[in-house]
Amino acid sequence: MTRYGFAIDLKRCYGCYSCQTACKAENSTPKGIDFAVCVPAEIGTYPGALRQMLPLVCMQCAKPSCMEVCPTGATTQDENGIVQVDKNLCMGCKYCMMACPYGARQVVDEVETYFPDAGTTELDPYEKYVKDQWNSGMRGCGIAVKCDYCMHRVKEGRQPACVACCPAKARYFGDISDPESEISIVIRRERGEPLNPEFGNEPSCFYLPPR
C-alpha cells in the first residue's frame, strides 16, 4: 500500500517562496489560500541570531484529526494516504480548521481581487479565470480546502509542483511506506522528524534538521 509523503531539508531551504508561488499557479488558489507556505522563525540575539524558514504543506496524517472531527464525512483518506474533501458534503463549519495542528485546512468565502486599491472590486480576466478554475472540480468557496500533493500531477508520473520548482532541491516526495525509496532513505539517513508528534496524528511530512 503506497503512502505518499514529503521530506523537507531545512538545511537547504532558504525561503525563496518558489514553492508557494508554484502551488498557487498550479492549483489556481484564490487570494487568501496558500496550500504551500513558508513560515519564518528567528531565535537568539545578535551576534548569535538564527533565522530558519519552515515550508509547510498538508501533513496527510495517518490519523488525521480533520477526518475525525468532520461531521458530514466530507473528509476522507484514499488508499495512498491522501486526505481529501468532498465539496458535495462539506458544509463549511470550519471545525477541521480548529482540529488541524498544522494549519493545513483553509476556507475562503469568495474569490476577491488582489488589487482592491484599483478602485473596483471587479475581478480582472486572470482573476476570473482563477475563480472559474477554483469553483470547478472538488474545490470551491465556503468549503474547507487543502493541499492534496498535486495528485493530478502524481497520477501522470510527475512530481508535485512545489517539489518540481524548488531551486534548492530541498523537497523530496515519494512513498514513505517503501523502505527502499529515496525519500525513506533520506529520512533515515538525515534523521527526519515530523512536526509536533505529541498530537498523535502521525504526519507523512518529515523535516530534515537544519543543523
Next chain:
Amino acid sequence: MRLKAQTKWRWEHAIYLALVGIGTSAFAIGVVADFAGVTAASDAWLKMAKIGMTSGFILVGIGLIIVLIDLGKPQNAIHAWKKPNTSWISRGIIILTLFMVFGAINVAFYVWPFGAALEGSPAARHFLQVIGLILSLCGVSYAGFLLGANRPIAAWSTPMMPTIFLISGLYGGTCLVQLLSGFLVSDAVQPLKYLAFTILILGILQFLILGFYLQGQNRVSEARASTMMLMNGEQSTLFWAGVIVIGLLLPIIIELFAVTTGAGAGIYFIAGIAGILQPIFLRQAILASGIHAPLRAGCFEYALPKQ
C-alpha cells in the same frame, strides 16, 4: 514569535453557542419548575415552567438558524449527523434535533397551540419532560466537549471546558427564566427568590471555575498566551468588563440585595439582562483567545501562518 488567536469562529459562533446553552438551560429550569409546581400545587411555578420551556425552545431554534446561516454551504448541513462516533458536531446535531422534537411536543401540547392535552396529565408530561431535561443538559454541555476535543488549542483542550459551559449556560438560563417570570407571572415572589438563590450559587461557582481554569492554563506557551490575552491582552476588556463585572458581579449583587431585602420583581430586570449577556461574552472571550500550538521543529518554534 507572536502567537495569534484563531479568527474563523467569531461572534456568530459565540452567539449560537450561548443561545443553545441559555435555551437548553431555560428548558431544564422549566422542567424543574413544573415538578415543583405539581408538588406544591402552585400556579406561579407552573406558569414559570411554561415560560422556561417555551423560551428555551425558541432560543435554541434561533441559535440553530444563526449557525446555519453562518455555514459556508448550509445546504450540506443535512449530512451533519453522519459521524456521531467521532465528531462532536454530529453528536450535537443529534442531541439538539431530539431536543427540538421533545421541546416542540412540550410546547404544542402543554403551552400552545393544541391546548391542554398534557395539562391534565402530569405523569405523561413529566415523562416527556425528563427526556427533554436529559437532552437539554447534554445540549448545554456539548459545546464544551466540542471545544475540548480540539487538541491543538491548549486553552480549549481541558476537561474544565464542559463544566464551564454547563455552569455558564445554567446561569444564563436561570437569569432568563427569572427575567421573564418577573414580568409575566403575578405573585411569583417565592419562586423568584428560589431562582435568585440559584443564580447566586451558580455565579459564585463560575468565579471559582473560571479561577481554576485560568490558573491551570500554564502548561504550554500557547495556553499561557491565551490566559494573558484574557487577563491583560486583546480580550481583557471583554473578559473583565463583560464576563466578570457586568456578567457576574452585577447580577450577584442585585440578587443578593433582592434576597436579603425582599424587593419586588422589577429589580430582577437588570440582573436578568446582565446574566443573559454573560454566557455570550464568556463564549466569545474563549473563542477569541483560542491559540493554536506553535509548530515545533528542533529548537525553533513557528507560529501558524493564519487561522
